[in-house]
Amino acid sequence: MDYIYFDNAASTPLRKEVKEYMLELMDGAYGNPSSTHAQGRKAKVILESSRKSIAKNLDCLPAEIIFCSGGTEADNAAISLAISDLGVQRILTSPLEHHAVLHAADRWAKHFNISVEILAVDEKGRIDLEALETKLANGPKTLVSLMHGNNEIGNLLDLEKVGNLCREHEAFFHSDTVQTLGHFPMSLKNLPVDFATASSHKFHGPKGVGFLYIDRRVKVSSFITGGAQERGLRGGTESIVQIGGLARALELACADMDQDRAYILDLKRRFWEGLKALFPKAYTNGLSGEYDESLYTVLSVSIPELAQDSMLLFNLDLKGIAVSGGSACSSGSVQKSHVIAAMNPQHEDSVLRFSFSRNNTLEEVQKVLDVLKEMKAKL
Ligand SMILES: Cc1ncc(COP(=O)(O)O)c(C=O)c1O
Known part of the structure; x- marks a missing residue:
């Protein structure tokens, strides 16, 4: 795989x-x-x-x-x-x-x-x-x-x-x-x-x-x-x-900073645009959707349309896709994030953090979007 x-x-x-x-x-x-x-x-x-x-x-x-x-x-x-x-x-x-x-x-x-x-x-x-x-x-x-x-x-x-x-x-x-x-x-x-x-x-x-x-x-x-x-x-x-x-x-x-920055930001932008097209209710957390005010490497999103899939991270992992549920926890379990809770204690939707590097490709962006689309169809 x-x-x-x-x-x-x-x-x-x-x-x-x-x-x-x-x-x-x-x-x-x-x-x-x-x-x-x-x-x-x-x-x-x-x-x-x-x-x-x-x-x-x-x-x-x-x-x-x-x-x-x-x-x-x-x-x-x-x-x-x-x-x-x-x-x-x-x-x-x-x-x-x-x-x-x-x-x-x-x-x-x-x-x-x-x-x-x-x-x-x-x-x-x-x-x-x-x-x-x-x-x-x-x-x-x-x-x-x-x-x-x-x-x-x-x-x-x-x-x-x-x-x-x-x-x-x-x-x-x-x-x-x-x-x-x-x-x-x-x-x-x-x-x-x-x-x-x-x-x-x-x-x-x-x-x-x-x-x-x-x-x-x-x-x-x-x-x-x-x-x-x-x-x-x-x-x-x-x-x-x-x-x-x-x-x-x-x-x-x-x-390589200037080149990598432009390249990675483009991946993040395209991924978020693709995600929004697939899931109209999806929203970004914090400022991660504001391209000038956030790390170009990090996109934190919540997707209410996938809320029924309680095993989302696990299912993505089964498909060979590594993402995080907010932040990596040292114990290996994903706990409610103190960062999300500080911004909004009532925040209920699960959080997915996609974070990119120079090693990622547009093809990968498309593959992950395709997998999410399949998951949506199965719900
Ligand atoms: C913002 C921030 N500070 C500190 C650390 C800890 O760094 P290290 O893994 O080198 O101990 C991390 C790593 O996740 C981080 O993201």
Whole structure:
């Protein structure tokens, strides 16, 4: 069976060029980058050239990139460091954040006895920025944590606007940029963001590796204690193969970005148009139907005409089509999404998240529409 993979917001397949480079590194760069002998130095060169390449692609300094195990670790680190090292007494965040942020905020806030305030969102998931400004004008030293691109509904945030508000009120700003780094042009030097987070498997790199960007003016100590790796911030021998793969994947993503973006947006647009023609009652969730205000990779829809098919995701899977019911859940079960519930607690229709990548084709779009049409006919 030919599989169709429309779940790229959960994870993207490794790019062939990245895999080849990683295989090269597996054989050739086995030294510990902290060792002073030739094999160690070789690994160190790969580590630092990867960091440089990432910094060049994101327009920041190499020293601002701290490698770690991925988005979850980077989000946790940003939040815990802001509280432990920067004197933050309050976290302002939104109900749309990934659990890596929401659970970390809850945990560290409890641990340090500080407050977490959740900003209101409207029925499209737009964050109330006026309320943010009012809150920032009053209250203690604050960390604002708001994601750039939402993994479930695709909503994009104006980083410049939020970051400038934070600067005006001397708050720190962390943005979970896991869904947007490698997908949108980014000049971290020019963005008013103190912490940003990345995960390589969202742009065709390997899983289990990512980084935390920390603006050079923000002074923090270690978030994982041990050796002095990563400028003393994150102890542990760096995984050279993963880091090399991450850097290569980002290089390729940035080089192909304009072309890929136009191509993927066209797939999303055609898929949504086809879906609407088939199911007149179908609607998009959040801003994912607003092409300028959402991730071009994500289309979140509900299809009332298919509501009777309680096994929809399972039936699509049987047909070799991978999509998600909102968001991938770590336990493997699909639970009601906290993001959808935050926008509309009464939302009853099931949610399908189709997410696309450069590997998908128009032919696949048509095949999935055909399968959905067949399912409709059988109801
Ligand atoms: C927005 C967002 N933040 C954080 C994460 C977690 O990243 P990782 O899988 O690298 O831990 C994800 C992954 O699903 C994500 O989509």
